[in-house]
Amino acid sequence: MTTRQPTAFESIPAIDIAPLLGRDTAAQAATAEELGRAARDVGFFYVVNHGIADATQQALFDQAKRFFDLPLERKMDYYIGKSNNHRGYVPAGEEAPDPSKADAKEAFDLSFELADDHPEVKAGTPMIGANVWPDLEGFADDVYAYYRDVFDVGRALMRGFEQALGLQTDALLGMVNEPPSQLRLIHYPFDPDATDAQGIGAHTDYECFTLLRPTAPGLEVMNGAGEWIDVPYREDALVVNIGDMLEIWTNGAFVATSHRVRKVKEERYSFPLFFAADYHAEVAPLPALLDDGETPHYEPLSAGDHLWAQTIQTFNYLKKRLANGEIELPKGARGAGTLGQHARHKDEA
Numbered sequence: 001m002t003t004r005q006p007t008a009f010e011s012i013p014a015i016d017i018a019p020l021l022g023r024d025t026a027a028q029a030a031t032a033e034e035l036g037r038a039a040r041d042v043g044f045f046y047v048v049n050h051g052i053a054d055a056t057q058q059a060l061f062d063q064a065k066r067f068f069d070l071p072l073e074r075k076m077d078y079y080i081g082k083s084n085n086h087r088g089y090v091p092a093g094e095e096a097p098d099p100s101k102a103d104a105k106e107a108f109d110l111s112f113e114l115a116d117d118h119p120e121v122k123a124g125t126p127m128i129g130a131n132v133w134p135d136l137e138g139f140a141d142d143v144y145a146y147y148r149d150v151f152d153v154g155r156a157l158m159r160g161f162e163q164a165l166g167l168q169t170d171a172l173l174g175m176v177n178e179p180p181s182q183l184r185l186i187h188y189p190f191d192p193d194a195t196d197a198q199g200i201g202a203h204t205d206y207e208c209f210t211l212l213r214p215t216a217p218g219l220e221v222m223n224g225a226g227e228w229i230d231v232p233y234r235e236d237a238l239v240v241n242i243g244d245m246l247e248i249w250t251n252g253a254f255v256a257t258s259h260r261v262r263k264v265k266e267e268r269y270s271f272p273l274f275f276a277a278d279y280h281a282e283v284a285p286l287p288a289l290l291d292d293g294e295t296p297h298y299e300p301l302s303a304g305d306h307l308w309a310q311t312i313q314t315f316n317y318l319k320k321r322l323a324n325g326e327i328e329l330p331k332g333a334r335g336a337g338t339l340g341q342h343a344r345h346k347d348e349a
Helices: 025-041 054-068 072-078 139-164 244-249 303-312 316-323 341-348
Strands: 014-016 044-048 088-090 106-110 183-188 200-203 209-214 219-222 228-230 237-242 259-261 268-275
Touching: 014 025, 025 044, 025 139, 054 106, 054 139, 054 183, 054 268, 072 088, 106 139, 139 183, 139 209, 139 237, 139 268, 244 303, 303 316
Parallel strands: 014 044
Antiparallel strands: 044 237, 088 106, 106 183, 183 268, 200 259, 209 237, 209 268, 219 228, 219 259
């Protein structure tokens, strides 16, 4: 199996994943084949018939708007820099996936909820623990209801990827039990001066894959020719993209496809769920996916350490803690933005 680049695609496919949620094994196999083809050739695709109720999605949208409409000083009560496990409010300019440009957005970050007496929480494992919840009626219930549902869609997709790759059941999903899978509530405020302005710079996602529920256009992805391709907004779909961990597990057969957000003049919201592996899971090319004598293209890494290292290098409050000696980068940490074809094209320039 050789390292692949995406094709010179001009659009991304749409996949009906209802069979993954049913019991028709033949239909599941056909859907898994579609997933594998999209992951290899494009790295991005829509999923429709995903089973998340409209009411659940609408409740998420409504609660996000309520929170972001609060005065800044109130939102800063929940500032992520006050958290010890990377949860809470992210003001504009706090993070920069492209270190040369600050992002013109604000966000609220939450993740898989674990109690204070959980062994990993007691051990101080980064990004593990309880969420920070704003004091808004119904916010925690409505937002976490969406989290649970979209996480279940992620589990169904992971089973589809296992089947597409010819892996044993739970070869991948067995490493997803209590992961630091982050849900972000992202708000792009209206900015009349933001003509063709960057919202989120070119990057890949650090985790296995991402399930995105946008509310407006603005997403662009890079094809194998290095061209930026628009991803039209679809109200009935989630947008899924391959992340760093699946690129490594598949030895490059699935590519972490670079993407960015532009066209943010209008106010808009976006809700990505970053589907991660357990913190201590090892991410390395799977022997079952290597041809006889084939050399792995990636060194093994810890799923959590990779995620933590990339996060440290992206968020200003963590960069300050690093500079002050309060935290350290995990051993063998990759530099920010070193996976994905935007990094390869930069190296070739």
